[in-house]
Amino acid sequence: EPEVTQTPSHQVTQMGQEVILRCVPISNHLYFYWYRQILGQKVEFLVSFYNNEISEKSEIFDDQFSVERPDGSNFTLKIRSTKLEDSAMYFCASMTDRGRNIQYFGAGTRLSVL
Amino acid sequence: RKEVEQDPGPFNVPEGATVAFNCTYSNSASQSFFWYRQDCRKEPKLLMSVYSSGNEDGRFTAQLNRASQYISLLIRDSKLSDSATYLCVVNSGYALNFGKGTSLLVTP
Numbered sequence: 348e349p350e351v352t353q354t355p356s357h358q359v360t361q362m363g364q365e366v367i368l369r370c371v372p373i374s375n376h377l378y379f380y381w382y383r384q385i386l387g388q389k390v391e392f393l394v395s396f397y398n399n400e401i402s403e404k405s406e407i408f409d410d411q412f413s414v415e416r417p418d419g420s421n422f423t424l425k426i427r428s429t430k431l432e433d434s435a436m437y438f439c440a441s442m443t444d445r446g447r448n449i450q451y452f453g454a455g456t457r458l459s460v461l
Numbered sequence: 462r463k464e465v466e467q468d469p470g471p472f473n474v475p476e477g478a479t480v481a482f483n484c485t486y487s488n489s490a491s492q493s494f495f496w497y498r499q500d501c502r503k504e505p506k507l508l509m510s511v512y513s514s515g516n517e518d519g520r521f522t523a524q525l526n527r528a529s530q531y532i533s534l535l536i537r538d539s540k541l542s543d544s545a546t547y548l549c550v551v552n553s554g555y556a557l558n559f560g561k562g563t564s565l566l567v568t569p
Contacts, residue, residue, distance in 0.1 A: 390505060438504055450507075452505050455503075
């Protein structure tokens with residue numbers, strides 16, 4: 348069964364450093380998303396991406412965040428200068444079309460900012 | 462105002478029991494509704510979509526009341542493997558809006 352793949356599974360970084368989280372969405376999917384989940388809290392939407400541009404973003408997704416689809420398979424989330432409060436699980440999701448609106452999630456990257 | 466609200470639980474039930482979870486949402490323009498399941502420190506996994514007419518998938522039944530902005534999930538004949546957090550999820554636009562989840566523990 349096709350799946351969304353995320354790397355690394357765990358990323359440890361120092362405050363102020365840049366991190367790039369990587370995702371390979373399901374191959375025929377057209378819509379791509381990033382969510383985060385701080386420990387003990389709900390899953391929160393960050394950004395959606397379609398047709399090589401951001402289609403929607405939340406208040407969380409400020410200038411420190413950016414997304415890119417550098418080639419036909421990868422979808423990345425960059426945090427320019429990490430803060431302690433960026434520590435969370437980051438989930439990538441993809442969707443084939445908006446008909447059924449079903450998003451499939453990767454296993455996540457645990458980001459720990461020290 | 463929270464967009465999607467759920468009773469956090471935990472719900473502790475014996476194997477074989479029937480358990481029901483409820484959820485309310487605030488955005489009347491919401492278009493799609495789901496129940497996801499999340500195991501500890503894992504990704505959310507789709508359990509089922511929820512339709513206005515109500516729908517069933519094996520031991521799981523979901524209901525949607527658009528007038529009351531209320532969603533429910535019924536699990537019959539609970540199994541140990543049903544132990545997880547159940548996330549009520551509402552879609553409006555591109556984003557999925559998640560509830561905080563209801564924790565279920567099924568005991569032998």
